[in-house]
Amino acid sequence: MRTSWDILWSRHKGLIVTALSFGLIILAWYSGRYGHTQLEIPFYVLTYAIGGYQKAWEGLQTLIKENDFDVDLLMVVAAIGAASIGFWRDGAILILIFSLSGALEGYTLERTNDEIKAIMKLRPEEAIVLQGNVEKRVRVEELQQGDRLLVRPGERIAADGLVHEGYSSVNQASITGESMPMDKIPGDEVFAGTMNGQGALVIEMTKPAEATLLAKIIHLVQEAQSERPPSQLYMERFERIYAKIVVTGAVLISIVPPFVLGWSWSETIYKAMIFLVVASPCALVSSIMPAILSGISNGARNGILFKGGAYLEAIGDVSVVAFDKTGTLTEGIPRITQVVPYGSYTENEVLCIAASLETWSEHPIAKAIIRKAKEENIQLCSTSKLEAVPGLGVRGIVDGQEHRIGKLDLTEGQKLSKEEMKAVQKLEKQGNTVIFVQVEKERIGVLAVQDTLRPQAKESIKRLKKMGIKVVMLTGDSASTAQIIGEQVGVDQVYSELLPEDKVDIIRKLGEYGKVAMVGDGVNDAPALAVSAVGIAMGAAGTDVALETANVVLMADDISKVAYAITLGRRTTRVVKQNVAFAIAVILVLVLSNFFGNIILPVGVIGHEGSTILVIISGLRLLR
Incomplete structure (x- = not known):
């Protein structure tokens, strides 16, 4: 001793x-x-x-x-x-x-x-596992994926998972850097090392202890030092x-x-x-x-993890920053931006029918429609014979009548009127995807769906450009949608309809302007992250592959930290x-x-x- x-x-x-x-x-x-x-x-x-x-x-x-x-x-x-x-x-x-x-x-x-010592202290040593109605206290290393954990008010969450029962606010500042506690309800994601607030939560563990976001942060900081x-x-x-x-x-x-x-x-x-x-x-x-080491410590304190001093030096020399669109410049979560009813139908009636048809669907757009209906406190209709039509949408019986929701092709070739065509084109020019709702043979309205920009996207890109950095956007989306998003955020150049290998070619081509930093979150971004001078991954939204491939990780998914990281690199040099x-x-x-x-x-x-x-x-x- x-x-x-x-x-x-x-x-x-x-x-x-x-x-x-x-x-x-x-x-x-x-x-x-x-x-x-x-x-x-x-x-x-x-x-x-x-x-x-x-x-x-x-x-x-x-x-x-x-x-x-x-x-x-x-x-x-x-x-x-x-x-x-x-x-x-x-x-x-x-x-x-x-x-x-x-x-x-x-x-x-x-x-x-x-910084690493402070992060290590965030990791609880024990957790309470629910086995039926019995509570059992076990060491974190013994937890297994699928375990249900009880987290009482004021306790630290021991593992990454989804809220199964309960409601509470969770302070995630230690992991994501968010200054305000986030409300958590069943289905929401929580992270190991974060602090539970006033309510008890039952969490279903989705990752083993060694694969949690906190464990990855600790590994990254140790690697960097x-x-x-x-x-x-x-x-x-x-x-x-x-x-x-x-x-x-x-x-x-x-x-x-x-x-x-x-x-x-x-x-x-x-x-x-x-x-x-x-x-x-x-x-x-x-x-x-x-x-x-002081620069790395500064970055860690501000939600930026450098995997080594080499990348802190390299990011200061960056001349071009390439952003992936979905999940990076945008939130990666589709939202209903507009409901346009036809004839005698109201917005709420169209939304009620759409949400009722999408009740059991796991598609991101379906979830956006259901979320919108909940926000408007709309009572869903009874449905039967729901059937997914691959690549097109869903059809089923609502209140005794056949209803359909999805792409125009699902409406059995009915052409749009001139007025409808103008309205659809206007929505598409605004960067929306248009979803059609139909009762029997009658179109009753359309829903406009859009992947919304991150709140800090415009200001982040504006700041980078002021620093003399060329900013481009890479996406697999169509040229029209990509151009609209690109104009909204103010990037210098837009590259659309790209496959992962195309993104690699673009990164290499951009090398003629100097060192290139790539910012992304998905599996399809990993090759571009690897080939860039500095790969920057989104920490909370990023996939495991992106996190492993990247040289720098933004823990709060705050892209305004890209400019901060470059400034820190320049100052260190x-x-x-x-x-x-x-x-x-x-x-x-x-x-x-x-x-x-x-x-x-x-x-x-x-x-x-x-x-x-x-x-x-x-x-x-x-x-x-």
């Missing part, structure tokens, strides 16, 4: 080591100042041992296992070199500040891990080569000047140690990952470039000062390690 000290040590090891090193330096200074010289060196030795042990061990491991130098070993060698020529205090200060910068970097990385972007990989390779150059340079500086410039050996070795410190690439190495430029400038100034300005080792240490701390803090700006 872990003690309080074990927990304290694991969480604050770097700070504790730094504090001990600082205390020992004070004791060593006090001993030398007030005549206890026999204690001065032992205290400095303890400083070296406590403050430099971890870095020395890591540096030696790199040297032994990979036959390479790294900055940890360079710092320790510089400190030991300073001590070997009598500059114990200078070497100890180097150890102290190097330890402090390491502790600060550790805290930076810990800060960026807070472990993956290094190309810039960091390049910097790590550069560090190894650069470290060897610095060691070679330090050896030459410690040997050549006494013969060429007439320096004393003490002065030569001292300058070589300063060179080892100030020329080391600590700040360069720390210029990238803290900034990248800008901060990284600023950090790298600053680190290089500091190294150049310190190296030149060592040869022409006669700086002392503590000043070199403060300048070098100070720049490392500053670039880490600079990276933390992205948390805002």
